[in-house]
Amino acid sequence: MKFTTVAVLACVGSASAFVPHALPAARMSARTTTMSAESPASRGDFLKSAAGAAALLGLAAPALAEVDNPVVPFLGGGDKIDVNNANVRAYIKLQGMYPSAAGKIVSNGPYSSVSEIYSIKGLSNEEKAAIKKHESRFITMDPQAMYTIDRINNGLYR
Structure with missing residues (x-):
């Protein structure tokens, strides 16, 4: 695997650890509290946004890569x-x-x-x-x- 692929997988994998798992609505309301009027974002929404950010990072990575030493x-x-x-x-x-x-x-x-x-x-x-x-x-x-x-x-x- 290339470094950028590994980096993307690591970012998405580690970010998904901090997202609450989807719970049935009855259990979710009893176990979580939200600080805004909006409903909490789903794990899938978060993973999509994390994957998008990681993809952008992966596209930018070749531009940041160190060129081989000319020797x-x-x-x-x-x-x-x-x-x-x-x-x-x-x-x-x-x-x-x-x-x-x-x-x-x-x-x-x-x-x-x-x-x-x-x-x-x-x-x-x-x-x-x-x-x-x-x-x-x-x-x-x-x-x-x-x-x-x-x-x-x-x-x-x-």
């Missing part, structure tokens, strides 16, 4: 990899990159350009060749804490 497509699920935010496992499918070159890339940085990767201390000639082979797949975006915090060890183990 997400470049964390390893697509053709391009952001060297400032992707974790070490993003390089696993790139031949010659994982784990040594990938570990050095994520352990250093941030990088303002992809060419800065070649200045990492301790990078072997084989690792530089692997990086050069896949360099067209790398991009640099602004580092974001929510992604850089687990770049080395993201808790995924074989």
Whole structure:
């Protein structure tokens, strides 16, 4: 279920808990008192109005939804990899990159350009060749804490 569907159901369900159940007229007059000259609204009327309000909220919800972070497509699920935010496992499918070159890339940085990767201390000639082979797949975006915090060890183990 989508979030908006769940939200609508939760609103209607919780609102219906506060509406008095329909009672026979004889029992209702003995158990309830009204503060106005009008007859009390029925449970059905209240549910209709609550459902209408929830529907309006559901229509407005997409406009209030947070747009995905622009970094997400470049964390390893697509053709391009952001060297400032992707974790070490993003390089696993790139031949010659994982784990040594990938570990050095994520352990250093941030990088303002992809060419800065070649200045990492301790990078072997084989690792530089692997990086050069896949360099067209790398991009640099602004580092974001929510992604850089687990770049080395993201808790995924074989």
